[in-house]
Amino acid sequence: MSNESKDLYSYQYLSSLSLYELMNLPTSTPSSYGNNGFVPSSYSLADCFQSSPGAAYDSLLHKTLGVSPSSSEVFNSLVDQESKHDVTNDVIGETPTRVSASSSSSEADHPGEDSGKSQRKRELVGYGGEENRISKKVGKTKKEEKKQREPRVSFMTKSEVDHLEDGYRWRKYGQKAVKNSIYPRSYYRCTTQRCNVKKRVERSFQDPTVVITTYEGQHNHPLPTNLRGSSAAAAMYSADFMTPGSFTHDMFRSSAYTSGGSALDYGYEQSSYGSVNANPNAHQEYRQGGEYELLKEIFPSIFFKQEP
């Protein structure tokens, strides 16, 4: 692959979790999703995905979201499990939304491998992720460090706003121009102390209506309840906290943005931006349908949270 195409789709370099991991992300038992990995609950979709992950994933999307995986409207079924196979190219070019999860073995970035100088700087600053960084530096090879990288989850959302409200508070700490793209990439860090979750937000070069968000790490705290303009979102999560980066919520919210009239909306409020919020009527209709019930079965933790 040429450098150009590699850079253009650096997003794909997030090496993906297996579908098993993907579907076992905090959807089932968020509270057990500690820093050392996920502990699957008794309820898991993993079995469904073992034989034919791609087909199973398509099936899930079709059943839960009422969309055809081949549709150019909503999801692409590709969930690249391990390889750096150039799937994103196809996805970005032809479909607006895609879900991908990463286990953080990307070669593209290596935070935590700091020089002594910059580490001293950070020790003074006292960022949330500092302890992590320092501990990583002690007694571990680079390979081991790579393996211990925080899990990543990335997804694409059709949205007019870059920074989607997800219930957490984020502070922007950087912005970089992306090669071969006119749109910059923004870097955000969770503002909660000792929470080193980060996210990157960039707009797809090929489809400017698509925002690519990548979460890295897992929140170690409950959702803030006094978010500006997103109290509804916070309320949605308040019973527990989702990790990493509220993946499943975002995943399905993405679908809501891209599935038009049949939007899946389970009470999410898109802050004051508003432009991507789903139609409340669609919400009602959805809840009455079998799709809602199916989703409820598949991702029980999401729906448990909704009950007062």
Added chain:
DNA sequence: CGCCTTTGACCTGCGC
């Protein structure tokens, strides 16, 4: 005043 964004500089890893 506290929190946030902006932005240029700096650091690091990777490919050649």
Added chain:
DNA sequence: GCGCAGGTCAAAGGCG
């Protein structure tokens, strides 16, 4: 070794 690109820092300034 060098250059490039991604990622991060931190000072400065804005805003409520």
